Amino acid sequence: MDIxxxxxxxxxxxxxxxxxxxxxxxxxxxxALLGPSGCGKSTTLFAICGIHRMDGGRLYFGExxxxxxxxxxxxxxxxxxxxxxxxxxxxxxxxxFPLRIRGDESASRRRAVEEMAELVQISPYLKRRxxxxxxxxxxxxxxxxxxxxxxxxxxxxxxxANLDAKLxxxxxxxxxxxxxxxGITAVLVTHDQVEAMSMSDxxxxxxxxxxxxxxxxxxxxNKPTSDFVAGFLGNPPISFLDGSIEQGAxxxxxxxxRIPSNGAPDQxxxxxxxxxxxxxxxxxxxxxxxxxxxxxxxxxxxxELKLKGGGNLRSIQASIPDKQIGDHVxxxxxxxxxxxxSEDGARL
Amino acid sequence: MSQQGTISRNxxxxxxxxxxxxxxxxxxxxxxxxxxDTVTNxxxxxxxxxxxxxxxxGFLIEDVEGRPNIWAVTLNTVIFACSHTAxxxxxxxxxxxxxxxxxxxxxxxxxAGVMIxxxxxxxxxxxxxxxxxxxxxxxxxxxxxxLVKAALLLxxxxxxxxxxxxxxxxxxxxxxxxxxxxxxxVWRLLVLPQVMPAVFALGLFAFLDGWSEYILPxxxxxxxxxxxxxxxxxxxxxxxxxFNMNLFKSVGVFYVLPVLVLFVFFQKRLLSMYGGGTKG
Numbered sequence: 001m002d003i004x005x006x007x008x009x010x011x012x013x014x015x016x017x018x019x020x021x022x023x024x025x026x027x028x029x030x031x032a033l034l035g036p037s038g039c040g041k042s043t044t045l046f047a048i049c050g051i052h053r054m055d056g057g058r059l060y061f062g063e064x065x066x067x068x069x070x071x072x073x074x075x076x077x078x079x080x081x082x083x084x085x086x087x088x089x090x091x092x093x094x095x096x097f098p099l100r101i102r103g104d105e106s107a108s109r110r111r112a113v114e115e116m117a118e119l120v121q122i123s124p125y126l127k128r129r130x131x132x133x134x135x136x137x138x139x140x141x142x143x144x145x146x147x148x149x150x151x152x153x154x155x156x157x158x159x160x161a162n163l164d165a166k167l168x169x170x171x172x173x174x175x176x177x178x179x180x181x182x183g184i185t186a187v188l189v190t191h192d193q194v195e196a197m198s199m200s201d202x203x204x205x206x207x208x209x210x211x212x213x214x215x216x217x218x219x220x221x222n223k224p225t226s227d228f229v230a231g232f233l234g235n236p237p238i239s240f241l242d243g244s245i246e247q248g249a250x251x252x253x254x255x256x257x258r259i260p261s262n263g264a265p266d267q268x269x270x271x272x273x274x275x276x277x278x279x280x281x282x283x284x285x286x287x288x289x290x291x292x293x294x295x296x297x298x299x300x301x302x303x304e305l306k307l308k309g310g311g312n313l314r315s316i317q318a319s320i321p322d323k324q325i326g327d328h329v330x331x332x333x334x335x336x337x338x339x340x341x342s343e344d345g346a347r348l
Numbered sequence: 349m350s351q352q353g354t355i356s357r358n359x360x361x362x363x364x365x366x367x368x369x370x371x372x373x374x375x376x377x378x379x380x381x382x383x384x385d386t387v388t389n390x391x392x393x394x395x396x397x398x399x400x401x402x403x404x405x406g407f408l409i410e411d412v413e414g415r416p417n418i419w420a421v422t423l424n425t426v427i428f429a430c431s432h433t434a435x436x437x438x439x440x441x442x443x444x445x446x447x448x449x450x451x452x453x454x455x456x457x458x459x460a461g462v463m464i465x466x467x468x469x470x471x472x473x474x475x476x477x478x479x480x481x482x483x484x485x486x487x488x489x490x491x492x493x494x495l496v497k498a499a500l501l502l503x504x505x506x507x508x509x510x511x512x513x514x515x516x517x518x519x520x521x522x523x524x525x526x527x528x529x530x531x532x533x534v535w536r537l538l539v540l541p542q543v544m545p546a547v548f549a550l551g552l553f554a555f556l557d558g559w560s561e562y563i564l565p566x567x568x569x570x571x572x573x574x575x576x577x578x579x580x581x582x583x584x585x586x587x588x589x590x591f592n593m594n595l596f597k598s599v600g601v602f603y604v605l606p607v608l609v610l611f612v613f614f615q616k617r618l619l620s621m622y623g624g625g626t627k628g
Contacts, residue, residue, distance in 0.1 A: 049526055051526075070525075071522075072526075075528075078526045080522065086520060086524075086541075087542065088541040097524075097527050098527035101527055101528045101533065145523075149527075149528070
């Protein structure tokens with residue numbers, strides 16, 4: 001079932017949070033709503049499940065208009081950030097609750113619960129209460145409860161925010177597996193770009209109530225439409241240098257570094273974005289600088305580089321022995337991979 | 349102490365123990381002799397109990413002259429305390445939820461009103477209530493005094509329940525509605541179980557409060573048919589002509605016994621009311 005939001009508008013009191021937002025989520029796809037906090041991504045999610053009333057616009061599940069349908073009747077599975085498990089019920093009762101409300105017989109309910117527990121791999125814990133489970137197990141229970149009615153739509157609100165780093169990695173893959181196995185249309189709200197990139201088919205990146213770009217993760221990473229998108233995706237983040245484009249080359253204001261502009265028109269103010277993996281010791285276009293900071297990540301090291309004359313770049317590469325803070329280095333950048341932006345942030 | 353593996357205290361408990369002992373000693377002494385006097389004929393001022401007798405407990409079998417039957421009075425008291433509890437609980441449970449969660453009109457007004465009524469002294473309303481009950485024909489009925497008593501405890505009950513409802517996460521209700529449950533079902537199956545300790549404590553509190561209420565039944569329902577234990581007890585001692593101290597004490601012990609039993613069994617739950625309702 002696909003989801004279509006048309007001209008969605010939401011106000012809280014006098015403030016308009018979202019205005020005329022259009023979004024289509026395709027059948028069976030996992031779409032990530034990504035953005036900094038306060039960008040309206042959770043508001044959009046709550047409008048889809050019916051917790052927030054829409055102040056304008058229309059919502060369709062498939063061909064069916066559900067704008068005025070109550071949350072009870074939308075048949076949407078939701079996993080909340082806090083999981084919102086019912087603390088006085090056992091795991092089995094939690095998972096079976098939607099069926100109990102629907103009035104299913106207890107025998108068929110039990111069968112369905114066992115089946116669902118199998119899918120999310122919590123079968124041994126059915127008799128426990130939520131408080132006796134670890135965060136990851138609670139997460140699985142919440143998923144099972146959201147999925148047991150076989151809804152057409154699954155909504156995940158920051159599902160991994162409350163987990164520790166190792167569990168997060170594990171649940172990322174788990175949620176994706178379960179979503180693929182059930183073929184459900186899913187919307188994931190997150191502020192973590194790694195989560196969005198690794199879990200979803202497409203990412204919709206939001207800024208101040210608007211969708212800035214919607215694309216597949218790698219496409220968005222390689223071809224961001226604006227410097228906001230480029231800055232949001234990627235960890236460690238991209239570095240920007242300000243300057244101008246003159247005679248077919250970007251010229252950095254402070255260091256005078258020249259990078260070929262690949263046909264972008266000349267303009268007095270422009271930015272270049274260079275991802276850390278494109279600054280390497282032996283890359284094509286030479287740069288001179290001084291190491292101001294470095295972080296060992298194990299397999300590789302993140303260096304912060306101050307260009308001669310000014311401007312900072314990040315570089316991530318295999319660790320180079322004996323490099324200290326303050327050392328001068330002559331490294332290079334890959335001129336084919338840099339991203340050029342105009343003064344207003346649009347990519348050139 | 350520390351040799352036995354327990355944590356050694358960082359203060360000496362003895363001065364406190366002695367101070368508390370000195371302060372509670374007279375009270376304990378009073379309670380002991382309250383009981384001793386009901387089963388003996390000890391002279392006033394004497395510390396040594398005389399013979400053992402059950403004559404002062406005769407009121408349980410035979411009606412005291414000019415007084416209603418003790419069991420009828422006890423039944424009235426039980427009805428009074430239980431109905432009071434039921435009214436307070438059912439209204440506090442629902443009104444507290446509405447004030448905590450629903451978008452009711454004049455919510456701020458109701459909240460402020462509840463707070464003010466909570467602090468309002470009952471006695472000042474007594475004459476007005478008397479007139480109202482008289483007008484409605486509820487004077488000298490148990491129903492009338494139950495309504496009044498419950499109404500006066502409601503601000504407290506609603507406030508306590510609201511405080512507990514406030515601590516239940518919103519997400520639980522959202523999740524319940526996504527799971528297809530109506531608002532009422534969400535309240536009944538998901539929210540109410542979270543505040544059960546408060547419901548229990550409030551119920552116990554309301555029962556004890558009703559059991560010990562004196563001034564309202566005395567003024568609003570003094571008739572023999574609807575008398576409760578507190579009024580019965582007060583009438584015993586108000587009779588100047590032939591008052592019997594030992595009988596008075598026996599009825600007093602009889603009256604306080606259920607309270608003690610309840611308190612011994614449920615004191616933990618009663619205290620939890622003040623633990624969770626702090627947000628209120």
